[in-house]
Amino acid sequence: MIDTHIHADTRSSEDFEKMFVSGIDTAISCCYYPYKLANESVLINHMMRILNFDAKRSSEYGLNLKIALGIHPTNSLKPNDKIFEILARFIEKKKIVALGEIGLEKLTNEEIAIFKKQLDLADETKTKVIIHTPRENKLNVLKVIKSMVFESIDPKLVVIDHINQTTINEVVDDNFIIGLTVQPQKMDVEEAITIFTGYGFNDFILNSDISNKPSDPLSVPKTIRTMEKLGFKKKNIEKIAFANAKKFFNL
Numbered sequence: 001m002i003d004t005h006i007h008a009d010t011r012s013s014e015d016f017e018k019m020f021v022s023g024i025d026t027a028i029s030c031c032y033y034p035y036k037l038a039n040e041s042v043l044i045n046h047m048m049r050i051l052n053f054d055a056k057r058s059s060e061y062g063l064n065l066k067i068a069l070g071i072h073p074t075n076s077l078k079p080n081d082k083i084f085e086i087l088a089r090f091i092e093k094k095k096i097v098a099l100g101e102i103g104l105e106k107l108t109n110e111e112i113a114i115f116k117k118q119l120d121l122a123d124e125t126k127t128k129v130i131i132h133t134p135r136e137n138k139l140n141v142l143k144v145i146k147s148m149v150f151e152s153i154d155p156k157l158v159v160i161d162h163i164n165q166t167t168i169n170e171v172v173d174d175n176f177i178i179g180l181t182v183q184p185q186k187m188d189v190e191e192a193i194t195i196f197t198g199y200g201f202n203d204f205i206l207n208s209d210i211s212n213k214p215s216d217p218l219s220v221p222k223t224i225r226t227m228e229k230l231g232f233k234k235k236n237i238e239k240i241a242f243a244n245a246k247k248f249f250n251l
């Protein structure tokens, strides 16, 4: 299995071990600094830590960590030129599988400017992007995200993440890859399975988004095993468990 969105820096070695033993071979760790950012250097340190330290830490427990770096909307800060230089360099050196997670949270001017700059960088370099949608005001923020994506980048490079039953109709016909996040307070296994049942299996990837917030490192295997118990076709389960993510991110 592939867990397509985690925050490895906030989690323990024990979590990595549990995930690996439960059948997760690969996870994608995204950028998000959950504390106040004093300056640009703090975010750069955060990125370097994920890239250089957490990947090694998780591999010691069997878990292959792929990396997405970018400026999370709640980490929008100025100046950010050095960060953009670093992101461009890591894209060029193929150190990251996507820019992420990026997106919008409260629709501030700063967030919008930084999101746009990241979409443009992704478009120029044909890099994939993992786009966060917020817990609050989700549908309205998603509509702004969509309009910015359509004017900036090919939707086939885009994951719209944390989609749920209230937002699925907004994204289902637009060539995006759609991320479902099974996490306490966000979505349970049943809701994810209801969405697959209603909308098919081709466009979806699955993740736990384990972070400093309430999280379940086993939410991907729990969802996949529940699909097996319910008798879903093997081919469809495999799309959700790993095949769609493997293809999209070239893993």
Ligand SMILES: [Zn+2]
Binding pocket: 005, 006, 007, 030, 032, 101, 209, 211
């Ligand atoms: Zn996240």
